[in-house]
Amino acid sequence: MTANKTIIYIDEIDYIYPNNTIALSKVSLKINKGELIAIMGQNGAGKTTLIRTLNGLIRPTNGNVYVKGENNSTKSIAQLSKIIGIIFQNPMHQLFSNSIEEELKFSLKNLEYTKEQIQQKVDSILNKFDFEKYRNRSPFNLSGGEAKKLALATIICRDPEILVFDEPTLGQDAKEINFFLKIIQSELEKGKTIVMVTHNIEFVFENIPRTILMANGKIIADGPTEQVLTNDLLVNKASLVLPQIHQFKLGLKKIGIDVPNEIFKERDMISFINNYLKGIMANR
């Protein structure tokens, strides 16, 4: 088991657009194998530019990106896409086949599998995603939420070591978000590394251990979610708001109810309040 091994190393990269706007400025980042990370920040802060440097869609103007110890500049996008799978925001930007089965087969094309292996993988993914009933259906007949699920399936079936998501919970209802959570948990169990760009503070606060904040092309924070997303100044700079549970915790403390500092998650807050109310009832 190679725990704590650096799998992505971004070394002081800059990215400047042809029209001279600076998208990334001296950005450095180390990600270890098996980590689950959120990248948050204002629109235009550089988040999507940053993830595009991971699989070579964007080549930094200065600095280097190393994936699994090798410099990206020596590899093509096709090569990198075998190790890093990025799922972009809009599933409609990739769907084009006659059926869902074909859509999945297309995703497996450049991976040098035999026909039998491809069929096997497709069957397995259709099952995992509960898409068996849609096997022959056109991808254009899917609802928005299902299309997003299909986009997820097309990358997961390639089994890349690193998964990168751009706004995975946007437009998804509670059930769909739950399904997404289950999928990433199952991938983490397989030892995958997951990076997520998102605005969904509540989801991040509840589920993601490490958060990176970006503003104006720079990383302004990188650490445990519980520290980063409870910091007023940083949260403001990144154009976010404090998580509801944290706001509630602060409010309770102000009233004089002593909430222990380690309470961050919903479950813990519920236990605390249950105990508190039990105490109140008992004293009556």
Place this chain on the structure above:
Amino acid sequence: MSLVKFNNFSFRYKGNEEYALNNINLEINENSFILLLGETGSGKTSLIRCLNGLIPQFYAGYYKGTVEIAGKSTITTPISDLSTVVGIVFQNPENQLVAMNVEHEIAFGMENLGIPSSEIEKRIKEIIKLTEIEHLLERAPFEISGGEKQRVAIASVLVLEPILLILDEPTANLDPFFAKKIITMLKKIQETKKISVIISEHRMDLLVPLVDDIILMENGKLVGYDDKNVIMNSEIFHKLNINKPKIYTLFKGLEYGSTHFNELPLSVEDALNFFRQFK
């Protein structure tokens, strides 16, 4: 005369067998800030399209029943006439900005209606102040940010002076800080201009503190229209698959949920008020 009146209205899009809207009966009277909720596919967007006549005039299909906006039938009144009563801001501002610069964009609707130039000038001045886009007049749509595009889209609709403003997921592509700004701006507009605003949104956390009422939809049917407290304490709300506010799920998860709360707190402030009684 009510603002909005649906009378046993049903609609099915041409080529579809299922009804997108099933026997809707809805009457909206006062000026209020309303949240339209429902799972994806519940018919929210279709309902919105009915409010200015897009259904059934623009979207081909089969309908039963009637819809009246401020007394005018949405089936027979031309959409262009209804545009001075109802304004809709659609989901993606990119596809609503049709002009090459912001000033042209805002003037567009008024030009179409033949409103005289002096009036156009007056209204532009007023609306850009209200929506805080004065500094953007000369800019092109692709030069401005998502939040700015959204404000321009809102301005270009408000300028036709509708008494009912509808927004379909206005904060979808915005980051939380700007999402909050836009919703607050909309609340202010609703109060100062004394109009009704209906917002269809997934991000309840942001909206619940500010809205008055909630319209709830499920599978093309209207399953609730009432004060937000009533709706959010209902069984049917609890069962729906929507992204509920954090405070709601928190309090629902308490052991003492049913015995102590007649009404669940809907926001952080509400929740804190509940706890103040113990101190």
Place this chain on the structure above:
Amino acid sequence: MSFEFLNSFRFLKKKSIIHRLDPRAKLLFAMIYTINALMFTEIVPLVFIFLSLIPFILLGKLFHQWIKSIHSLAFLYIFIIIINTLFITNNGFSFSLAMIIRITSMISAFSIFFLTVDPNDLALSLISMKVPYEFAFSFSLAFRFVPTIAIEAQNIIDSQQSRGYEMQKKGIINQIKNLFPLLVPLIIGSIKRAFNVAEALESRAFGSKKERTFYFTIRYSVTDWIFTFLLLIILVVLIFIRLQIIIMPDWFNWGLPV
């Protein structure tokens, strides 16, 4: 050959005398210069015509953008030179040079038009020439969405490459098949967009039976009339020269011996 070429036709807001001219005057400019260039096949007059464009380019502060558009035509020029030199026995190379200068002049003239006409004004100028509003509007709408579609195309390419799609393929048939993953999402996206735009337009009273107010106007100014006059003079002089080419001195008909 890249999308860079298209970039050099994109309007950029600048303060120059050319930018301030009425779009109709500039359209006239492009058309007249096209006629001018088409009138001659000899190198010398074509060079003069081409050189006379330079002051306009400089006055419009367009030099850099213009150079970019010409430079990306290099491929086309080489092609012309080769074909003409090989297939035209009578001074083929000389002829091809003349053609290149001619093409450059025509493209430059139109380039000046596109680089200096605000798309907002484009629709207005069409309307003033009695083009029906709906037609002029769809014209400017198309312009408006070009950058949007370009960004969408890039996003589609990114999404497909991320799932292993490879841009370079060998063989014509493969290259065509390879376009499907890009074209299908783009076309479907554009159709959806068209619907969204249409319903947004309807909702803002587009197509209302009322008489439309035109809040913005364009007017021909004194500068525009002077400019037009100048263009007409150049045209008349060149027509005269064309008709009376016999009386021109020998060097006028100079061409390379090749």
